[in-house]
Amino acid sequence: MTQQSAILEARGLSKTFQTPTRPIQVLDEANVLLAYGESLSIRGESGAGKTTLLYLLSVLEKPDSGELYWGGESVLDKSPNWRARKRATFMGFVFQAYYLMPELNALENVLLARRLLGKVRREDRERAADLLNRVGLSERAKQIPSKLSGGEKQRVAVARALMNQPPLILADEPTGNLDERTGEQIMDLLLNLCAEEKTSLILVTHNPDFAKRTDRGLNLHNGRFESA
Template identity: 60%
Template sequence: MSAATSSASANAVLAARGVAKSFVSGERKLQVLQDVAIEVLAGESVSIRGESGSGKSTLLHLLAGLDTVDGGEVRWGGSAKLDAARRGRFLGMVFQSFYLIPELTALDNVLMAARMVGRVGKTERARAAELLLRVGLAERAQHVPAKLSGGERQRVAVARALMNRPELLLADEPTGNLDERTGDEVINLLLQLCRETQTTLVLVTHNPAHAARTDRQLVLHEGRLGEA
């Protein structure tokens, strides 16, 4: 890591050093990640590309504090602690498979992020409605996911991820289940909203065109992360 990057560590929203992760498959130990380092500054957008099975989703889960590292450390806003309560406020996530609750309307799905941190009142409802307006779904607020297209579901997921005004947004192949045109629209929306709100973005994607639109591009290869 360069001296210039190291000197900016105090401004890092997300930083990882020496991260390693392995899994056991039968009698074999599979080393998925080794000596991974990444630092993302406030308001920056960074993409991570890699071949299928390279460990991109594993890395993102570690960066989200959803799994534990075998070695090294991850720090969020300078702290190595990220319990469930802090995670709900500090970061938002967008997944390939949307993960919307089928029985809830679009509005209530967005509000679930606020419920997870124990805050649902008039202010939160107004914010959820405003976010649905921003993602172009104000007229679909009372529709359940089954009544929405794939692109609309992902827009709801983006709104939900931004509900608690997170410092960091992690997106794991957010266009993987969408056609090319709809995927481009979702990436446009994601980048626009993050820039407007100065939300730091880490985007895992297999699409080089989408990756090229972020401030910085990284590639995961043979368990190691490097500049594209």
């Protein structure tokens, strides 16, 4: 795979955190290469650095060393403002804890992704409503998060992640707060919607069955990747 055919490429990402007793290296020259439309699962023991990796790939946290390319474009040498603007349209996020705005209803939470880019247009509202319908929540569009179940909250979060039609979704343990049956439904939804929208996916999960459903899998161990 060439850099031009990769939606995301990371070369030699390293990250060390200082603790009161000693420095801890979480990532040791980790490499990631993801094709357009490809899904990749990442597994590893707790504390292996999976969430840290997602923060580095999205540059919500900068690595100590390494290179990172979004759609073939180098990003670590760009300004924080450039990265923030690019990130808003380049990637969507699905977190274990949902991170919905409690005072906004489901439709408004989905639209929040678009508001970060500027004025919300009529076609944006139509897309948000369509996404809620596709995740099975059209009748719950006016409900605030406290009136939604955990599975419904995560459906809203999936719709929000896709709102700006990003080419890449980063999902960090998206079923971690859900029971087994609901988790399976959310995983079906996430994988199917990414396939429909031709969106690449990086999925961090502890679940080996979910990991097997992606195109490719990696295990993170001692700061480095091993093929799953």
